[in-house]
Structures are given as structure tokens and as C-alpha cells.
Amino acid sequence: MSGCCSSPRQEISYPKKHVCPKNGQAYGQVSATTIKHHIKAPWEWQAKEQGYYFCSDPACDVVYFGQDDSFIEASAVRTKVxxxxxxxxxxxxxxxxxxxxxxxxxxxxxxxxxxxxxxxxxxxxxxxxxxxxxxxxxxxx
Incomplete structure (x- = not known):
């Protein structure tokens, strides 16, 4: 049986913190699932096998970013952060x-x-x- 309710696959471990590509500060990890729940068009976003992180700096437009320095800005998120x-x-x-x-x-x-x-x-x-x-x-x- 496959689907959303089946057993989770083995999780890969990524660094707990990573540096935001815009402001140069380190921030904590967030799941790709969390990102999918907050971006405006989750069907257009493809998660990669990498760590994802949440930038909490109010002065930075980046909300989410990956280890590859890709990022999602506040304008692509459905709710105010x-x-x-x-x-x-x-x-x-x-x-x-x-x-x-x-x-x-x-x-x-x-x-x-x-x-x-x-x-x-x-x-x-x-x-x-x-x-x-x-x-x-x-x-x-």
C-alpha cells in the first residue's frame, strides 16, 4: 500500500543550521512539508534532497532557503509571517x-x-x- 498514510521513508539527516543566502546569518531547519503548507503554489515547488531552513530575520525578505542557496521570499508565502x-x-x-x-x-x-x-x-x-x-x-x- 502506498500513499500519504503509509510508513515514512528513511529520513536523511541534514545540518541543523545553515546560513541564509541573503543576510549571511545561520538559521534552524524546517521540513519540506512545512514549506508546502505555507507557499502559495506548492504544486509548482519541487523539494530537493537537501536541508531546508527558516529565516526569522524581520529585515530579510527570505522566509525559506535550501542548502543549495535557493530561497522562497515572503511574497511567495500565503500568510503573514x-x-x-x-x-x-x-x-x-x-x-x-x-x-x-x-x-x-x-x-x-x-x-x-x-x-x-x-x-x-x-x-x-x-x-x-x-x-x-x-x-x-x-x-x-
Whole structure:
């Protein structure tokens, strides 16, 4: 049996960090699956056998890049990337649609997301453009 629900193939290991081809800073790995969930035309993008990375620098137009220095800019991504957009309506939690403004104005929001995360009721690896947990993006109390 083949298809999307079959056993995953053996994963190849890539460097955990790589340098963004635009700003020269090193950033962490993100899966090709995460990229496919966020780009405007995933059917036009062909993942290669290489590591992919997420650039979190707000001043850099690159959102995703590969070890081969290929990149995907913010204009090719469907949603605002919260860590790159300082506006109040930018999402900081993609699983529950929490904006920066909501998180700043209501401490219950962080508590809710924290509990949902503890209970493993989130989908950060695909819903968050960075491919990881959003809790670090919440305002510090």
C-alpha cells in the first residue's frame, strides 16, 4: 500500500543550521512539508534532497532557503509571517489564530496555548511557518 498514510521513508539527516543566502546569518531547519503548507503554489515547488531552513530575520525578505542557496521570499508565502511582521494583526500562534495584539492584551491566551501544547493538541510543525512551537513568540510577562 502506498500513499500519504503509509510508513515514512528513511529520513536523511541534514545540518541543523545553515546560513541564509541573503543576510549571511545561520538559521534552524524546517521540513519540506512545512514549506508546502505555507507557499502559495506548492504544486509548482519541487523539494530537493537537501536541508531546508527558516529565516526569522524581520529585515530579510527570505522566509525559506535550501542548502543549495535557493530561497522562497515572503511574497511567495500565503500568510503573514508573524516573526517578520511587527503589526498587531500578525499571527504569533497559527494553531489557534492568535494575533500579537491578542497575546499582548490578554494573558489568558498564552495560558490556553500553553495547556493545548502540553496536551499535544497543536499542529505547530505544519501550521507555524517556522515549523516549531509558537510559545517563544508570545510577549514576555
Amino acid at each position: 508573524g516573526v517578520k511582521d511587527p503589526s498587531g494583526d500578525a499571527l504569533i500562534c497559527y494553531c489557534y489564530g492568535v494575533t500579537r495584539e491578542e497575546a499582548e492584551n490578554n494573558p489568558q491566551v498564552r495560558d490556553f496555548v500553553l495547556e493545548e501544547t502540553k496536551q499535544k493538541r497543536c499542529s505547530c510543525t505544519t501550521k507555524n511557518p517556522a515549523g516549531n512551537c509558537c510559545l517563544a513568540n508570545f510577549p514576555k510577562n
